[in-house]
Amino acid sequence: MSSDTPRTALISPSWVSKSTFRSWIDRTAANFASQKEPEATYGGNAEIWKPAVCGRAYTGRVTETAALKPTLFLDRDGVLNEDQGYVCRWADFRWIAGAREAVADFNRAGWLVIVVTNQSGVGRGYYTEAEVHELHRHMQADLANFGAHIDAFYHAPQHPDAILEIYRHPDPPLRKPNPGMILQALAEWPIDREASLLVGDKASDLEAAARAGIRAVLFEGGDLRAFLGALSLP
């Protein structure tokens, strides 16, 4: 495959039920509904990419294909930790059962593990991006106790109703259900798109994945390791 040949496609934005997921694994190509490019441009939204708002912009596709890795994309609240609403303090953070063990499994299997999390609490002024980073540092430290790690965290602080102007945008490209965070990860990491999977607990997670050409599955609670193990993953 040519290194810069588009190999991606948009898939149907319908949800992927657990019951259909196993067969989908075996029929990945057939489920890519078209050969369109993923959404990599954001008409009228260019200002959102200024570095002060979101760090590095989407810079283009990965050109190396030799070492592409399957990647587990994880929503954070409701998948890795209990979603208590605007979780921002480590003291309030409660891991989902089996979450740390699941991350360790995927690390050992050679997958990248990348978190993509909406954090409109930043834009709403409830907490700062520094506090988001601090919470993620605590998560990494605790994961290390399980021989696990997250390869990258992407967060979307923007919201249409953000109190802080720099985070206010009518339709933030990074904020799920838009695919910006996933596209950014695809640009910055050697990801095998077709072998990758996103786990989310909301329709917006699955829509973002679909729009980035990533398979997705809905996690409705319980033990994350058992949930993924039932899918024969990793």
Ligand SMILES: [Mg+2]
């Ligand atoms: Mg969630």
